[in-house]
Amino acid sequence: MEKVRIGLVSLGCPKNLVDSEELLGALTENGRGQLVDGDAAADVVVVNTCAFIESAKKESLAAIREALGRKERGEISKVVVAGCLAQRYSSTLAQEFPNADALLGIQSASQIADVVFKERGARLLPMLDTNNLVQPLTEKYPLIPPSRVRATAPWTAYLKISEGCDHACTFCSIPSFRGKHRSKPLERIVTEAKRLVDSGAVELNLIAQDTTAYGMDLYKELALPRLLTELGKIEGLKWVRLLYCYPTMMTDRLIQTMADTPNVAHYVDIPLQHGDDQMLKRMKRGGSVSSYYRLLERLRGAMPDIAVRTTFLVGFPGEDASAFENLSRFVREARFDRLGVFEYSPEEGTPGFELRPRVPERIARQRRRALMALQQPLSLAANQALVGRELAVLVEGIDGDVRIARSWRDAPEIDGTVRVVGTSAQPGDWVRVRITQAEPYDLFAEVSGG
Numbered sequence: 001m002e003k004v005r006i007g008l009v010s011l012g013c014p015k016n017l018v019d020s021e022e023l024l025g026a027l028t029e030n031g032r033g034q035l036v037d038g039d040a041a042a043d044v045v046v047v048n049t050c051a052f053i054e055s056a057k058k059e060s061l062a063a064i065r066e067a068l069g070r071k072e073r074g075e076i077s078k079v080v081v082a083g084c085l086a087q088r089y090s091s092t093l094a095q096e097f098p099n100a101d102a103l104l105g106i107q108s109a110s111q112i113a114d115v116v117f118k119e120r121g122a123r124l125l126p127m128l129d130t131n132n133l134v135q136p137l138t139e140k141y142p143l144i145p146p147s148r149v150r151a152t153a154p155w156t157a158y159l160k161i162s163e164g165c166d167h168a169c170t171f172c173s174i175p176s177f178r179g180k181h182r183s184k185p186l187e188r189i190v191t192e193a194k195r196l197v198d199s200g201a202v203e204l205n206l207i208a209q210d211t212t213a214y215g216m217d218l219y220k221e222l223a224l225p226r227l228l229t230e231l232g233k234i235e236g237l238k239w240v241r242l243l244y245c246y247p248t249m250m251t252d253r254l255i256q257t258m259a260d261t262p263n264v265a266h267y268v269d270i271p272l273q274h275g276d277d278q279m280l281k282r283m284k285r286g287g288s289v290s291s292y293y294r295l296l297e298r299l300r301g302a303m304p305d306i307a308v309r310t311t312f313l314v315g316f317p318g319e320d321a322s323a324f325e326n327l328s329r330f331v332r333e334a335r336f337d338r339l340g341v342f343e344y345s346p347e348e349g350t351p352g353f354e355l356r357p358r359v360p361e362r363i364a365r366q367r368r369r370a371l372m373a374l375q376q377p378l379s380l381a382a383n384q385a386l387v388g389r390e391l392a393v394l395v396e397g398i399d400g401d402v403r404i405a406r407s408w409r410d411a412p413e414i415d416g417t418v419r420v421v422g423t424s425a426q427p428g429d430w431v432r433v434r435i436t437q438a439e440p441y442d443l444f445a446e447v448s449g450g
């Protein structure tokens with residue numbers, strides 16, 4: 001039987017990327033489907049959408065229209081729309097895109113093979129003629145295929161440990177379409193981690209809407225420390241990296257486990273969102289600026305070399321000049337290693353959508369630029385402190401005579417790089433280097449003689 005050629009358009013964050021890898025695993029595990037580079041030679045195009053903010057929705061809609069245009073021209077035979085946008089706006093999309101062969105929600109891996117491989121004109125399910133197959137979210141973690149088709153480099157992978165979120169942040173729409181927090185059983189995570197390591201991964205980046213909430217639903221405890229301890233036993237796994245941690249749930253036990261487990265990278269991504277107490281209350285974040293300072297002290301006390309990444313949201317309703325100045329002061333004093341800034345996007349159905357006064361887009365844009373400019377010399381100072389130091393880096397690319405690598409301080413795709421000279425190492429190799437020069441985002445190094 002000739003294989004069906006599948007093109008994938010994956011939009012949004014790493015969590016969506018893992019969903020896409022699981023979709024492809026369901027399509028290729030029995031040998032019926034074949035992933036093709038790009039979608040030029042595809043028979044079927046799967047568009048895995050994102051609905052987090054307005055810009056992501058627009059990007060997803062554009063990708064759907066492009067794929068359906070190709071179908072109308074006879075270039076491809078089917079278009080499947082999956083993911084967050086389908087989950088959030090299933091009825092609207094079914095009306096707007098009747099030529100889509102199916103709409104599948106975020107727990108769609110078990111259904112997508114039926115859609116892609118069904119005969120033309122056959123019903124998808126008994127007594128069901130509609131293309132809208134989005135189902136209500138279940139309380140349990142969805143079943144996933146035993147294999148994933150990796151979209152990342154062989155040496156690094158994202159490992160999703162839970163789905164959904166129980167927090168009530170007033171700016172965020174995620175719980176409305178991702179559902180309540182649902183942890184993946186610990187044994188399944190460890191099994192999946194071992195498979196990823198067996199396939200060549202030396203770095204696993206733990207992701208979820210909130211990684212620190214892991215285990216509360218299954219084990220009635222914050223079980224991320226227990227999970228890290230188990231992942232620490234996997235031979236060949238060099239880095240376990242924590243992304244998307246909620247600040248009020250970074251317990252002393254978790255911090256000590258990070259410090260004590262050799263293969264847990266001294267790196268943490270904690271989206272703090274703001275540095276003004278009144279704004280944090282309006283956002284319903286549950287923390288305070290003073291608690292954030294204490295958290296940073298605890299992290300740096302346990303791991304003096306820890307790299308802390310955070311993100312802030314500017315332009316949220318009610319953010320006046322005083323609140324922004326408090327945020328700026330916090331950034332200056334906290335001295336984050338990595339920092340991202342986003343402009344607030346009003347999301348329908350969220351409490352923030354109704355809040356006033358709104359901050360003009362022009363002001364929000366100015367504040368984002370100002371905060372990023374403020375961070376640049378702070379990032380440079382953090383990088384300059386590494387000049388002369390020797391450290392191990394993971395090579396990921398080649399640019400002429402230069403090797404592009406990452407240190408423990410650099411998460412894939414979002415942080416800086418280490419540009420290394422004097423080595424013939426290949427992507428996936430580890431190299432020990434000495435840092436010779438620093439810029440705000442990147443480091444420069446030569447192979448260590450030690």
